Every structure is written in C-alpha cells, then in structure tokens.
Amino acid sequence: MESETVTNWEPKILAFLCNWCSYAGADLAGTSRIQYPPNIRVIRVPCSGRINPLFILKALQGGMDGVLVSGCHPGDCHFLSGNYIGRRKSATLKRFLEYLGVEENRVQFSWVSAAEGVKFSQVIQEVTEDVKKLGPLRNFVKK
Amino acid sequence: MIQEKLREKAKELLSKKEVDLIIGFSEWTLPLRTTPVFIRTPEGTESLAWNSFCENNLATYLHKFGRFKVGIVVKGCDARSVVALSLEKRFPNHRPLLIGVPCQRMVDRKKVKKAVKGEILQAVEQGDLLVVKGEDFEVTLKRDDFLYSVCRSCTHRTPNQADFLIGDPVEEFPLDEAHPDVSEFEGKTPEERWGSFEKEISRCIRCYACREACPMCYCTECFVDSTRPKWIEKSLSPSDLAFYHIVRAYHQTGRCSGCGACERACPMDIRLTHLTQKLNQEVKDLYGFETGIQPEVPPPLSTFHPEDEQGFIK
Ligand code: SF4
Ligand code: SF4
Ligand code: SF4
Ligand code: FES
Numbered sequence: 001m002e003s004e005t006v007t008n009w010e011p012k013i014l015a016f017l018c019n020w021c022s023y024a025g026a027d028l029a030g031t032s033r034i035q036y037p038p039n040i041r042v043i044r045v046p047c048s049g050r051i052n053p054l055f056i057l058k059a060l061q062g063g064m065d066g067v068l069v070s071g072c073h074p075g076d077c078h079f080l081s082g083n084y085i086g087r088r089k090s091a092t093l094k095r096f097l098e099y100l101g102v103e104e105n106r107v108q109f110s111w112v113s114a115a116e117g118v119k120f121s122q123v124i125q126e127v128t129e130d131v132k133k134l135g136p137l138r139n140f141v142k143k
Numbered sequence: 144m145i146q147e148k149l150r151e152k153a154k155e156l157l158s159k160k161e162v163d164l165i166i167g168f169s170e171w172t173l174p175l176r177t178t179p180v181f182i183r184t185p186e187g188t189e190s191l192a193w194n195s196f197c198e199n200n201l202a203t204y205l206h207k208f209g210r211f212k213v214g215i216v217v218k219g220c221d222a223r224s225v226v227a228l229s230l231e232k233r234f235p236n237h238r239p240l241l242i243g244v245p246c247q248r249m250v251d252r253k254k255v256k257k258a259v260k261g262e263i264l265q266a267v268e269q270g271d272l273l274v275v276k277g278e279d280f281e282v283t284l285k286r287d288d289f290l291y292s293v294c295r296s297c298t299h300r301t302p303n304q305a306d307f308l309i310g311d312p313v314e315e316f317p318l319d320e321a322h323p324d325v326s327e328f329e330g331k332t333p334e335e336r337w338g339s340f341e342k343e344i345s346r347c348i349r350c351y352a353c354r355e356a357c358p359m360c361y362c363t364e365c366f367v368d369s370t371r372p373k374w375i376e377k378s379l380s381p382s383d384l385a386f387y388h389i390v391r392a393y394h395q396t397g398r399c400s401g402c403g404a405c406e407r408a409c410p411m412d413i414r415l416t417h418l419t420q421k422l423n424q425e426v427k428d429l430y431g432f433e434t435g436i437q438p439e440v441p442p443p444l445s446t447f448h449p450e451d452e453q454g455f456i457k
Contacts, residue, residue, distance in 0.1 A: 053390075053393060054366065054374055054390060057386060057389060057390065058374065061382055061386055074449065074453070075449075081447060084447035084448075084449065084451065085444075085445075085446075085447055087447065087451055087453055087456070088429075088430070088443060088444055088446075088447055088451060089444060090455075090456070091425075091429055091451070091452055091453075091455065092393075092396050092397075092422065092425050092426065092429070092443075092444070093393060094455055095425050095429075096389070096392070096393055096396075096421065096422060096425065097389075098333070099328070099329065099336070099421050100336060100337060100340050100389065101331075101332075101333040101334060101335070101336030101337030101338070101340060102333070102337070103333055108457065109455060109456040109457065110456060110457035111456055111457070123457050126457065127457075139337045139341070140337075140382055140385055140386075141382065142380060142382040142383070143380075143382070
C-alpha cells in the first residue's frame with residue numbers, strides 16, 4: 001500500500017449521467033471550455049430513475065473507486081417522476097452501504113441541469129477530491 | 144386450546160368449501176420442530192398443530208398455490224408478509240384467507256440444544272416451561288430464555304388483517320430494544336463493519352436457502368441466476384459473496400417483515416436478519432413505512448413524495 005504514493009494514484013470514477021440534463025450539462029461544460037478532472041468515465045442513461053442499484057455495485061466490484069449518479073433537478077425529470085423514484089433507491093442504498101462499512105463518499109448523487117456546465121465541473125471536482133482522500137477501494141473490489 | 148380452535152376453524156372452512164387448501168403447521172418426527180402441512184380434506188385438519196416451534200413463515204408457500212383458494216395459518220410476521228405480497232399484486236385470483244394466531248414468540252431450538260448435553264428426543268411445553276427429555280436426562284427450562292432474537296424484539300405479534308383470529312390479541316411490547324444487533328454493528332468503525340460483514344459471510348456456501356425460505360423472494364429469475372446480464376459470478380470469492388448478500392438484503396427494502404426465516408434456514412448459521420432489519424429501520428426513518436402494517440400504502444420504493452429527504456444529493 002505504501003508504495004502506491006498519493007501523487008501517482010488517480011481515482012477512477014464512474015458517472016451515470018441522465019441524457020436530458022447532466023449529460024447535456026457535461027456537454028455544456030465541454031463546449032464552454034470549463035475544466036474538470038479527467039477521472040470520470042461517463043455512462044449515459046435515459047433517466048436517473050433507470051439506475052438499478054446493481055449498476056453501482058457492479059461498478060465498485062469491477063474496480064471503480066467511486067460512483068456518481070447525476071440526474072435532473074426535482075420537478076424537471078423528462079419522465080416526470082423518474083428522479084423521485086431514483087432518489088428513494090439512492091437514499092436507501094447509500095445508507096445501507098454505509099452501514100456495511102463502505103465509506104460515505106464512495107457513492108454520490110447530484111442534480112445537474114443542462115444549463116449548469118459550471119455546476120457540473122464543480123461536482124466532478126468535489127467528487128474526485130473526496131474519492132482521492134479515501135484512496136483506492138480495496139474492500140469490495142474483485143481481485 | 145388454540146390448537147383445537149385452529150383445527151375447528153380449518154375444518155369449517157374446508158367443509159363449507161370456502162377454501163380448497165389449508166396451509167398450516169403439524170408435528171412431525173423431530174422434537175422442537177414442526178413441519179408445514181397442506182390439507183385438503185376436513186378430516187386432515189386433525190394434524191394441525193400450534194406450539195412454540197411454529198417458526199416457519201408459511202407465506203413462502205403461497206406462490207405455489209395461486210390457482211387455489213387458500214386458507215393459511217399465520218403469526219404476526221407471516222401476516223405482514225401476506226399483506227406485503229398482496230400490495231405487490233401477488234394474488235390476482237384469490238387473496239388467501241388469513242387464519243391468524245396471536246403469537247407467543249417462537250423458541251429457538253438451537254439455543255435449547257446448547258443448554259443440554261446429549262440428543263433431545265422429546266420436548267413438551269407446559270405453560271411457560273419447556274420440558275426436554277433425552278436418553279438419560281430430563282430438564283425443565285424457562286421457555287422465555289430460549290426465544291429467537293427477532294421474536295424478542297417483535298412488536299407485531301397479533302396478525303394484522305387476519306380474516307379470523309384464533310385467540311385474543313396480545314399486548315404488543317418488545318422484550319428487547321429494537322434490533323440490538325443493528326445497534327451493536329453500528330457501534331463499530333466502517334473498517335470493522337466491513338471486516339465483520341465479510342468474515343460472517345465467508346462461511347456462505349451459496350446454497351440460497353435464505354432466498355428460498357423468504358416469502359418475498361419469488362422472482363422467477365433471481366439476479367444470481369441471470370446470465371444476460373450476468374450480474375455475479377458463481378464463485379465463493381469474498382467479493383461475490385458480498386455482492387450476493389448486499390443485493391439479497393437490499394431487494395427486501397420496504398418488503399421484509401423481519402420474520403427471521405432467512406437466518407433460520409441458513410445451514411451455516413450466518414447472521415442475516417440484521418441486514419434487512421437495518422433496511423427496515425431506514426424506510427421507517429426516511430418514509431415512515433413499516434412492512435405489512437397498512438394494507439393501502441404502496442411499498443416505499445415504488446412510490447415517492449416530492450419532499451423526500453435529499454440532503455445527500457449535491
Ligand atoms: S417475529 Fe413476532 S410474530 Fe413472528 S414469530 Fe417472532 S414473535 Fe411471533
Ligand atoms: S428477508 Fe428474512 S426476515 Fe425478511 S421477510 Fe425474508 S425471510 Fe423474513
Ligand atoms: S442460506 Fe446461508 S449458506 Fe445458504 S446462501 Fe444463504 S447465507 Fe449462504
Ligand atoms: S430524465 Fe433526467 S432524471 Fe429523469
């Protein structure tokens with residue numbers, strides 16, 4: 001563990017972005033040339049309500065150090081209630097993982113609209129910082 | 144007494160053809176145990192039993208008898224499972240008739256076995272006492288010292304939504320604070336919690352008895368069996384074991400009645416109930432929901448409220 005110095009280790013973070021908001025927010029950040037850390041790998045989903053908790057677990061098991069799920073703000077979901085349903089799944093899964101000893105910041109959630117390029121970049125910065133502090137995921141990952 | 148009334152009611156329902164089938168408990172060859180029975184004739188009801196070893200959650204069997212009109216003997220927890228299943232529209236043809244017995248809390252036979260030396264050949268209940276006999280011993284134990292821990296913290300012993308209640312409702316009070324094992328687990332550091340979780344499930348042989356025993360695990364294809372997508376390898380690696388146990392428990396969110404059937408079914412004595420009890424606590428805390436209490440309230444993960452907790456979202 002010691003040999004892996006903090007300086008050369010970069011976390012891998014999987015970001016599930018809703019097509020109708022956060023994905024477009026990421027696009028806006030890109031076209032506006034707003035910088036954000038290159039640690040995220042993006043998977044576009046039709047709605048944050050599409051997230052099956054198994055996706056999140058599978059990402060962690062497969063070697064991701066952190067997972068972010070980002071969807072439309074409350075009231076703005078393209079499918080009206082997908083993000084509300086997703087919110088309950090997220091809240092319960094998050095608490096359950098913490099109960100089992102998975103650190104609080106490994107799995108994070110955000111609302112980012114298509115107009116929020118700046119917020120998108122901030123969220124990615126924050127999540128990357130948080131996961132960096134935690135270090136590589138060692139417990140659950142399949143060796 | 145309860146047993147006689149139970150037989151009478153079952154007999155009446157079968158004679159009047161109000162049900163095709165009664166699912167209940169019967170004594171069988173082993174002491175400290177009962178076996179599920181499936182009775183189709185009025186005479187058959189003589190085999191029905193009621194005692195402190197009626198621990199199974201019989202709601203598990205309902206899935207096999209969807210075409211029939213079923214009468215089922217239920218305790219508090221079993222009734223809650225039936226209510227939860229009914230909310231999930233599992234009974235499109237006939238909702239089962241619930242023959243509820245207010246529960247005296249069930250005896251954990253493993254605890255009894257530990258308390259005596261030698262093989263137990265006979266066990267008889269006498270009021271609050273349990274007389275246990277073997278080849279060369281006979282001991283009298285206090286029944287209440289040998290209860291299942293889920294039963295000790297149970298606060299819903301009188302079956303909810305029962306069509307018939309055999310005996311009087313009991314006063315609802317827990318013997319122990321709610322889920323002492325959850326609070327104990329929570330007292331550890333995150334690192335210790337994962338360590339203890341991983342250690343506990345390291346004995347798991349992936350027999351899936353915990354899944355089979357649970358009335359809420361009725362999917363025709365479980366995520367562990369799915370090959371497209373393949374969620375999980377058929378291995379005993381610590382990671383796959385954790386994956387199985389996290390998801391089995393998480394799939395019970397807002398659905399588990401806390402009956403403890405999963406843990407009792409486990410041949411490796413793995414502590415499982417605290418996982419779903421924790422989730423039960425979460426949905427109660429977040430959404431004020433308790434499984435199988437209100438027959439009209441949709442399961443918490445199938446609905447929402449615009450004002451739901453979202454402090455954790457950036
Ligand atoms: S959990 Fe409650 S209702 Fe169920 S067997 Fe135990 S005491 Fe009885
Ligand atoms: S998860 Fe266990 S305690 Fe919960 S309903 Fe299923 S068998 Fe009962
Ligand atoms: S019953 Fe026990 S050994 Fe079998 S799969 Fe469940 S936890 Fe594992
Ligand atoms: S469409 Fe974006 S969260 Fe539902």
